[in-house]
Amino acid sequence: MIARILYEKLGPVCFVPHVEMPTLFSRSMRRAGIRQTFTEGMSPHPKISLGPPLPVGVLSLCELADIWLDEEDLSCMNQLNDYLPKGLKVKKVCSTDGRSLSKSCDGARYLLCFKTKKKAETAAAIIASHVEKVDSSSVENGLNVIMLKPYQTSPTFFVKVLSFEGVISSWGDIRIVRTMLGRWEGHEVISLL
Amino acid sequence: MKDLSFDLCWNKQWDHLARVRRPSRYIGEEWGTLKPKDDRRDLVKICLAYPDVYEVGMSYIGYQILYYLIKSLDVADVDRAYAPWPDMEGLLAQDNEHLRSLETKRPLRDFDLIGFTLQYELNATNILTMLALSSIPLRSEDRGEDDPIIIAGGPGSLAPAPYAPFIDVFCMGDGEELIVEMLSSLFEARFLKRSEKLQLMSKIDGCYVPAVAGPRASVKRRIVSLQDAFATTSYLVPSDKIVHDRASVEVFRGCSRGCRFCQAGMIYRPVRYRDPQKVSRLAEGIIRSSGYEELGLVSLSTCDYPWLEGLLDDLGPFLTENRIILSLPSLRMDPKAIDIALKLEGMRKKGLTFAPEAGTQRLRNVINKGVTEEDIEKTLKAVFEAGWNKVKLYFMMGLPTEGDEDLCGIADVIRLAYSIGRSYNKRSSVSASIAGFVPKAHTPFQWEAQNSVEELKSKGLWLKSRFREKNISVSFHEPTQSFIEAVIARGDERVGDVIEKAWRYGARFDGWGETFDISLWQKAFEDCNLDPREITSKPLSYDDVLPWDHVDVGVTKDFLWCERVKALNGELTKDCRWNGCNGCGLEDVCFDARSGHDS
Numbered sequence: 001m002i003a004r005i006l007y008e009k010l011g012p013v014c015f016v017p018h019v020e021m022p023t024l025f026s027r028s029m030r031r032a033g034i035r036q037t038f039t040e041g042m043s044p045h046p047k048i049s050l051g052p053p054l055p056v057g058v059l060s061l062c063e064l065a066d067i068w069l070d071e072e073d074l075s076c077m078n079q080l081n082d083y084l085p086k087g088l089k090v091k092k093v094c095s096t097d098g099r100s101l102s103k104s105c106d107g108a109r110y111l112l113c114f115k116t117k118k119k120a121e122t123a124a125a126i127i128a129s130h131v132e133k134v135d136s137s138s139v140e141n142g143l144n145v146i147m148l149k150p151y152q153t154s155p156t157f158f159v160k161v162l163s164f165e166g167v168i169s170s171w172g173d174i175r176i177v178r179t180m181l182g183r184w185e186g187h188e189v190i191s192l193l
Numbered sequence: 194m195k196d197l198s199f200d201l202c203w204n205k206q207w208d209h210l211a212r213v214r215r216p217s218r219y220i221g222e223e224w225g226t227l228k229p230k231d232d233r234r235d236l237v238k239i240c241l242a243y244p245d246v247y248e249v250g251m252s253y254i255g256y257q258i259l260y261y262l263i264k265s266l267d268v269a270d271v272d273r274a275y276a277p278w279p280d281m282e283g284l285l286a287q288d289n290e291h292l293r294s295l296e297t298k299r300p301l302r303d304f305d306l307i308g309f310t311l312q313y314e315l316n317a318t319n320i321l322t323m324l325a326l327s328s329i330p331l332r333s334e335d336r337g338e339d340d341p342i343i344i345a346g347g348p349g350s351l352a353p354a355p356y357a358p359f360i361d362v363f364c365m366g367d368g369e370e371l372i373v374e375m376l377s378s379l380f381e382a383r384f385l386k387r388s389e390k391l392q393l394m395s396k397i398d399g400c401y402v403p404a405v406a407g408p409r410a411s412v413k414r415r416i417v418s419l420q421d422a423f424a425t426t427s428y429l430v431p432s433d434k435i436v437h438d439r440a441s442v443e444v445f446r447g448c449s450r451g452c453r454f455c456q457a458g459m460i461y462r463p464v465r466y467r468d469p470q471k472v473s474r475l476a477e478g479i480i481r482s483s484g485y486e487e488l489g490l491v492s493l494s495t496c497d498y499p500w501l502e503g504l505l506d507d508l509g510p511f512l513t514e515n516r517i518i519l520s521l522p523s524l525r526m527d528p529k530a531i532d533i534a535l536k537l538e539g540m541r542k543k544g545l546t547f548a549p550e551a552g553t554q555r556l557r558n559v560i561n562k563g564v565t566e567e568d569i570e571k572t573l574k575a576v577f578e579a580g581w582n583k584v585k586l587y588f589m590m591g592l593p594t595e596g597d598e599d600l601c602g603i604a605d606v607i608r609l610a611y612s613i614g615r616s617y618n619k620r621s622s623v624s625a626s627i628a629g630f631v632p633k634a635h636t637p638f639q640w641e642a643q644n645s646v647e648e649l650k651s652k653g654l655w656l657k658s659r660f661r662e663k664n665i666s667v668s669f670h671e672p673t674q675s676f677i678e679a680v681i682a683r684g685d686e687r688v689g690d691v692i693e694k695a696w697r698y699g700a701r702f703d704g705w706g707e708t709f710d711i712s713l714w715q716k717a718f719e720d721c722n723l724d725p726r727e728i729t730s731k732p733l734s735y736d737d738v739l740p741w742d743h744v745d746v747g748v749t750k751d752f753l754w755c756e757r758v759k760a761l762n763g764e765l766t767k768d769c770r771w772n773g774c775n776g777c778g779l780e781d782v783c784f785d786a787r788s789g790h791d792s
Contacts, residue, residue, distance in 0.1 A: 010199045010200075011199070011200065011202070011222075012202075012207075012210065012220035012221075012222060013220065013222060013432065015210055015216040015217045015220050016217050016220075016432045016433050017217070017433065020432065020433050020434065023486075024432055026484070026486065027224070027430060027483070027484035027485060027486070028224070028484060029484070030480075030481075030484035030485075030486070030515065031224070031481070031482065031483070031484035036516075038516055044516065045486075046486075046516075056216065056217075057210070057211050057216065059199070059201075083224075083484070085222055085223065085224050085432050086222045087222065113201055115203070139197055170211065170212055171211035171212060172207070172208035172209075172211045172212055175201040175202070175203070177201075
C-alpha cells in the first residue's frame with residue numbers, strides 16, 4: 001500500500017537537502033520496524049516519491065511524500081515520529097490510490113518574513129507581478145504568497161529577485177516557510193490530506 | 194500580531210547557516226545523539242574535535258566508539274566539533290563568534306578538555322583554526338587556568354614532535370581504556386590547578402605531557418584487547434551524506450601482512466580479532482538502532498578475518514530480510530578473498546578497488562606486498578567475469594629502489610586490467626590513482642628519502658601520458674601535498690613553527706586540492722629558516738636519532754631496520770599468522786592473533 005504523509009520540516013533540519021529526505025525517511029522507518037517496498041532491478045531501493053522540491057534553508061509546515069509499504073495497514077506509521085530526527089514530524093497520514101503527487105499538487109503558499117515592516121511592504125510590491133497572490137500576513141513583517149506550479153517554481157526566486165532589487169542582501173535577511181501545498185482552487189491552495 | 198508556533202530563528206547562527214556551503218555540516222541533531230547531562234555541573238566536559246570537515250569526521254569510527262563510551266561514564270560528558278570550512282570560518286571570525294560544539298552549541302573554550310585526533314598530517318593547520326576560533330592560545334605554553342586542556346590521539350600522536358607546541362597531552366594507542374582513566378582522574382582532580390592536572394595525566398600509561406615529562410620523554414603505546422573493549426549498538430546517524438555513509442562494525446584491529454610502507458600495519462599491531470558471534474550481535478544491533486541500509490565490516494584487511502565466511506552465512510538471513518547491503522573495504526588481490534566478496538550483493542553496486550601498489554614483482558617484493566603477478570591477473574579476470582565493468586587501482590610512485598621499469602610496470606598493470614576488462618565487456622573502464630610515497634614514522638621505510646616534488650610530478654605526468662583511451666583514467670596525488678605530508682610525518686620540533694606560520698599565512702584544509710596552497714608553506718619555511726628537503730629527501734641511517742624514537746609503539750626499531758634491509762634485498766617476510774613469529778616486538782601481547790588460525 002502507499003502511505004501519503006504530510007510532514008513538517010522546522011528548525012535547522014531545513015538545511016538538510018530535499019534529495020536526502022528519502023534516505024532519511026527510509027532509515028527512520030527501518031528503525032521503527034516499518035517494512036518498506038523496494039524497487040526492482042539491479043540496485044533495489046525503498047520506493048518513496050517526494051512532493052515538490054523544497055530549497056535548502058526553507059522551513060515547511062506541509063511537505064508531502066508517498067511511501068510504498070509492505071504493511072497491512074497504516075497504523076504502523078504512527079510510531080514513525082519517535083524515530084525521526086529533531087525538526088521533522090509527520091502530521092497526517094492517509095492511503096492513496098496512486099494518483100501521483102506531481103499530478104495532484106499545483107499550488108503552494110509561502111510565508112515570507114523580513115526584519116522590518118518596511119522591507120515586507122517593498123518586497124510585496126516587487127514580487128506582486130510575479131506570483132499568483134500576495135498579501136500581508138498576520139505574522140509580524142510577514143507576507144503570504146501563493147505561487148502556482150510548485151514543481152516548476154521555487155521560492156529561491158524570491159531571494160534572487162529581492163537581492164537583485166536590494167531589499168535583502170542574502171538568505172540571512174529573509175525567512176521563508178512553506179505553509180500550504182496542494183490543489184489550487186482559484187482563490188486558495190487546498191491541502192491534499 | 195500572531196505568534197508563530199515555531200521559531201523563525203532570527204539569530205546569528207542561522208544567518209551563518211544561510212550563507213555557507215553545505216550548512217547541514219553545522220546543524221548537528223543527528224539520530225543517535227544522547228541528551229547532555231545538564232543536571233551534573235561537576236562532570237568533566239570533553240569535546241571530541243575532528244580537524245576536518247563534518248563529512249570526513251563523521252565517517253571516523255573512532256569517535257563513534259569514544260562518544261558512547263564517554264556518555265556511559267558517570268564522571269564525564271561529551272560533545273563533538275568539526276573544522277569549519279573557510280566560508281564558515283570567515284563568518285565566525287568576522288562576527289567575533291566562537292566556534293561551538295555540534296550538539297550543545299557550547300563554545301569550545303568552555304570545555305575542560307578538547308580532544309583532537311591526528312589521522313592525517315595535512316589536517317594540522319585545521320587544529321589551529323579550531324583553537325583560534327575558540328580564543329584558546331595556540332601554544333601550550335601560553336595557556337592559562339581558564340583554558341581547556343588540549344589532548345590528541347591517533348597515528349599522528351605517535352610521532353608527536355611537529356604537534357607538540359600546540360597539544361598539552363598526547364594519548365598513545367588505543368583510547369578505550371586510556372580515556373576512561375584520564376577522565377576519572379580529572380574528575381577526582383577537578384578542583385586542582387591546571388599544572389597539577391597535567392602532572393596527574395602525565396602519570397597515566399600512554400599519556401605524554403611534553404610540559405611535564407620534557408621533550409622526547411619515553412612513552413609506551415596502549416593496547417587493548419578487542420574482546421574486552423567497549424562496544425555498543427548505538428550509532429550516530431547523520432542526516433546528510435557523509436564520506437563513508439554506512440554502519441560500521443570493527444571485526445579486527447591491527448594487520449600483520451607487513452607491507453613495509455604502511456604505518457597502520459605497524460602501529461596497530463598485534464592483530465586482535467573480535468569474536469564472530471559478537472560481531473554478528475553488534476552488526477544486528479547497530480542496523481536496528483541506526484536504520485542504515487548498508488553494513489561495513491571494517492578492519493585493515495577484512496578478507497583476512499578467519500571466520501569471514503561463517504560470519505557472512507550467519508548474518509545473511511538478517512541482512513536479506515532487512516534489505517541491508519554489505520560492504521567490505523580494502524579487498525586484497527587474492528582470488529580466494531575475491532570469491533567471498535563477489536558473492537555479496539552489496540559489492541555489486543560499486544566499482545571495486547584494489548591496491549597492487551607497485552607495478553613489478555620486484556618492487557612488490559621490496560614493499561612486502563605479498564601479491565603476485567598471477568594473483569593480479571586471476572583477480573582481475575574473476576572480477577570482470579563476475580560482471581563488473583569498472584575497477585579502480587591504487588599505486589604508489591617514488592617507492593624505495595623504484596626504477597623506470599617499475600613505472601612501466603604500473604602502466605602495464607593498468608593496461609592488463611583494461612584488456613582483461615575489454616575481453617569481457619567492451620565498455621569496461623579502469624581508473625588508476627597514483628600516490629607519491631611518503632615515508633612514515635614507525636615503518637621499515639621511515640629511514641627512506643622521498644622523491645622530490647619535481648620527480649613525483651614528472652613520474653605522474655609520464656604515467657598519465659601513457660594512456661589516451663577514453664575508458665582509462667589516471668590521476669596522481671598533487672606532489673606538493675605529498676611533500677608537506679612528508680615534512681609533517683617525519684618532522685621534528687621545528688616543523689611546529691612552520692605549521693603555525695603557514696596557518697598564519699592562511700593555510701587551511703591542506704589535504705583538499707581546492708584549498709591547498711604550497712606558496713604559503715614556502716613562505717613559512719623561509720621565515721623559519723628551514724630547508725624542508727632536509728627532512729624529506731635525506732636518507733637516514735640506523736644511527737640517526739629519529740624524532741619519534743622516544744615513542745615505543747611495540748614494534749622494535751631493530752625489527753623495522755631488519756625489514757628495511759630485507760626490503761632492499763627484495764626478500765619477503767611472511768605473515769606471522771600463517772607462518773612463524775617474525776619477532777616484531779609484540780610477542781607478549783599477540784596471543785589472540787593466532788587463535789583464529791589454530792582453531
